[in-house]
Amino acid sequence: xxxxxxxxxxxxxxxxxxxxxxxxxxxxxxxxxxxxxxxxxxxxxxxxxxxxxxxxxxxxxxxxxxxxxxxxxxxxxxxxxxxxxxxxxxxxxxxxxxxxxxxxxxxxxxxxxxxxxxxxxxxxxxxxxxxxxxxxxxxxxxxxxxxxxxxxxxxxxxxxxxxxxxxxxxxxxxxxxxxxxxxxxxxxxxxxxxxxxxxxxxxxxxxxxxxxxxxxxxxxxxxx
Amino acid sequence: xxxxxxxxxxxxxxxxxxxxxxxxxxxxxxxxxxxxxxxxxxxxxxxxxxxxxxxxxxxxxxxxxxxxxxxxxxxxxxxxxxxxxxxxxxxxxxxxxxxxxxxxxxxxxxxxxxxxxxxxxxxxxxxxxxxxxxxxxxxxxxxxxxxxxxxxxxxxxxxxxxxxxxxxxxxxxxxxxxxxxxxxxxxxxxxxxxxxxxxxxxxxxxxxxxxxxxxxxxxxxxxxxxxxxxxxxxxxxxxxxxxxxxxxxxxxxxxxxxxxxxxxxxxxxxxxxxxxxxxxxxxxxxxxxxxxxxxxxxxxxxxxxxxxxxxxxxxxxxxxxxxxxxxxxxxxxxxxxxxxxxxxxxxxxxxxxxxxxxxxxxxxxxxxxxxxxxxxxxxxxxxxxxxxxxxxxxxxxxxxxxxxxxxxxxxxxxxxxxxxxxxx
Ligand SMILES: Nc1ncnc2c1ncn2[C@@H]1O[C@H](COP(=O)(O)OP(=O)(O)OP(=O)(O)O)[C@@H](O)[C@H]1O
Ligand SMILES: [Mg+2]
Numbered sequence: 156x157x158x159x160x161x162x163x164x165x166x167x168x169x170x171x172x173x174x175x176x177x178x179x180x181x182x183x184x185x186x187x188x189x190x191x192x193x194x195x196x197x198x199x200x201x202x203x204x205x206x207x208x209x210x211x212x213x214x215x216x217x218x219x220x221x222x223x224x225x226x227x228x229x230x231x232x233x234x235x236x237x238x239x240x241x242x243x244x245x246x247x248x249x250x251x252x253x254x255x256x257x258x259x260x261x262x263x264x265x266x267x268x269x270x271x272x273x274x275x276x277x278x279x280x281x282x283x284x285x286x287x288x289x290x291x292x293x294x295x296x297x298x299x300x301x302x303x304x305x306x307x308x309x310x311x312x313x314x315x316x317x318x319x320x321x322x323x324x325x326x327x328x329x330x331x332x333x334x335x336x337x338x339x340x341x342x343x344x345x346x347x348x349x350x351x352x353x354x355x356x357x358x359x360x361x362x363x364x365x366x367x368x369x370x371x372x373x374x375x376x377x378x379x
Numbered sequence: 380x381x382x383x384x385x386x387x388x389x390x391x392x393x394x395x396x397x398x399x400x401x402x403x404x405x406x407x408x409x410x411x412x413x414x415x416x417x418x419x420x421x422x423x424x425x426x427x428x429x430x431x432x433x434x435x436x437x438x439x440x441x442x443x444x445x446x447x448x449x450x451x452x453x454x455x456x457x458x459x460x461x462x463x464x465x466x467x468x469x470x471x472x473x474x475x476x477x478x479x480x481x482x483x484x485x486x487x488x489x490x491x492x493x494x495x496x497x498x499x500x501x502x503x504x505x506x507x508x509x510x511x512x513x514x515x516x517x518x519x520x521x522x523x524x525x526x527x528x529x530x531x532x533x534x535x536x537x538x539x540x541x542x543x544x545x546x547x548x549x550x551x552x553x554x555x556x557x558x559x560x561x562x563x564x565x566x567x568x569x570x571x572x573x574x575x576x577x578x579x580x581x582x583x584x585x586x587x588x589x590x591x592x593x594x595x596x597x598x599x600x601x602x603x604x605x606x607x608x609x610x611x612x613x614x615x616x617x618x619x620x621x622x623x624x625x626x627x628x629x630x631x632x633x634x635x636x637x638x639x640x641x642x643x644x645x646x647x648x649x650x651x652x653x654x655x656x657x658x659x660x661x662x663x664x665x666x667x668x669x670x671x672x673x674x675x676x677x678x679x680x681x682x683x684x685x686x687x688x689x690x691x692x693x694x695x696x697x698x699x700x701x702x703x704x705x706x707x708x709x710x711x712x713x714x715x716x717x718x719x720x721x722x723x724x725x726x727x728x729x730x731x732x733x734x735x736x737x738x739x740x741x742x743x744x745x746x747x748x749x750x751x752x753x754x755x756x757x758x759x760x761x762x763x764x765x766x767x768x769x770x771x772x773x774x775x776x777x778x779x780x781x782x783x784x785x786x787x788x789x790x791x792x793x794x795x796x797x798x799x800x801x802x803x
Contacts, residue, residue, distance in 0.1 A: 206798040211706060232710050239708020246801065250703045254393040266382025267708035
């Protein structure tokens with residue numbers, strides 16, 4: 156049973172009254188614990204695909220099933236809960252909230268859940284240790300380097316113990332050395348937490364650690 | 380929920396600059412609300428507690444309702460009477476010591492006299508009044524009682540003398556008069572005849588001697604006021620009626636001032652008008668307070684537009700952040716709740732600052748009044764009487780209009796498409 160399954164997924168946007176097809180007839184099956192890389196030119200629909208898998212976009216054609224749940228059947232509240240519990244998002248520009256310190260950023264997902272304070276404390280300590288930023292827990296994001304910011308974002312994405320990390324150009328804003336440490340971190344996370352990775356990227360290094368590589372070509376998803 | 384509340388507070392702290400600027404209107408509105416309502420409250424208590432308390436508070440003036448409508452009266456004069464039976468009912472109210480009556484003399488009369496060697500004949504209006512109620516206004520050495528023989532005692536309004544001095548004396552080149560100078564002045568009263576209504580039965584015309592014995596606020600303005608017994612006598616002489624059944628006004632004397640409110644309540648429930656002066660003063664202060672209070676609320680309400688603009692702008696600026704919160708599991712409701720909470724907390728803070736500012740104005744005004752305004756009768760230590768209710772109402776208004784202002788922005792925020800906000 157695959158963790159993620161897309162069946163004949165299509166997405167179009169209405170631009171100036173004209174329907175513009177972005178992706179079409181996408182079929183994809185991802186096993187638990189694997190690392191999948193998605194590549195493609197700018198504007199080809201990579202982020203669009205991640206948004207569909209992550210339950211941020213529910214107005215698409217076809218069927219998206221994650222952990223046996225048909226995403227299209229879910230209400231706003233159910234979909235929000237799905238994102239909260241099953242999905243971790245990693246962005247190119249980190250998307251940390253600058254007016255919250257690192258610790259507060261990391262526990263942000265707990266605001267939308269029912270975790271008790273003790274459990275929150277346990278997870279904070281574990282995750283900051285994992286991303287090696289325990290000493291910067293009380294600092295605010297603007298005082299961190301790019302790599303540190305992305306590590307805080309990774310800790311936040313992992314906070315609710317998700318099954319999937321959806322990463323949109325996770326190393327796009329980082330230099331080579333820093334990018335490598337992030338990739339090492341990904342591998343260690345997969346090993347310790349059995350998390351599945353879907354990574355949108357241009358980077359060759361990421362495609363090297365991926366189990367499968369797909370490319371969006373003329374609106375379709377092609378395995379390479 | 381606890382987490383979202385904490386987040387709302389942090390968001391507020393971050394945006395305090397923009398929010399404070401847009402809150403200035405609300406803060407000043409709340410401050411002026413507290414200021415004016417406390418002022419109205421304070422003045423009312425000075426007027427009622429100190430000034431009106433000096434008046435003989437156990438006297439209640441009762442008039443028929445239609446007479447107070449003034450120029451808009453449609454019922455005609457005949458409708459504005461207090462019936463004898465009504466007077467009996469009033470007398471039987473618990474705590475009523477006495478009821479003194481005033482009646483219109485509805486028989487034509489004329490005054491005839493010599494005034495600075497001019498012979499004057501003029502039509503007159505007259506009322507009869509219970510002597511008891513004007514006893515304090517009678518000049519020493521004179522009496523205001525009914526008597527078979529001797530001159531009829533007459534009182535006139537203090538304002539009539541004022542009117543004469545300021546207008547008539549000047550126009551007719553006559554000397555000004557003082558009260559003392561004309562007390563004891565005598566003139567003839569012709570009963571049963573007037574220029575206006577002529578003579579009905581010349582055999583019944585009588586002539587009496589009158590003497591001015593005092594000035595009173597309770598005398599009618601343009602005419603004379605005599606003891607009520609004379610009215611009865613004239614009616615008997617001219618119309619053969621020995622009874623008075625309808626009154627223009629009655630004065631109700633309460634046993635003590637504490638019982639006055641109960642009596643007034645009972646009398647007004649009978650459809651009669653009470654104590655115009657007292658009610659008018661109270662009404663004027665209440666209305667002034669109300670208008671100023673409403674004006675302040677209007678300021679607050681208009682400022683809500685400011686708040687609304689600011690929140691709308693903040694929501695627009697924060698759409699990426701809102702997208703992040705949605706990605707992390709926030710529902711539309713969570714986002715709405717968060718923005719709403721921010722507005723409510725801003726409302727409470729604005730309300731508190733406004734109250735503080737209003738209080739500061741109050742203290743400054745009192746300080747200024749104490750040191751710079753010369754003493755006047757009944758000058759109070761403070762002109763203001765703020766109370767907890769005013770504060771609560773102020774906070775409520777502030778929160779109400781802040782959340783009202785944030786209503787549309789919060790809905791807009793919840794509708795932000797996270798997929799779009801995050802990929803932009
Ligand atoms: N909400 C939207 N309304 C209209 N068009 C949109 C919207 N979101 C995305 N698009 C369009 O859909 C196409 C795919 O966008 P998407 O963000 O998925 O591309 P991408 O592959 O992630 O590109 P990039 O590598 O630049 O991030 C683009 O042409 C974009 O302009
Ligand atoms: Mg993209």
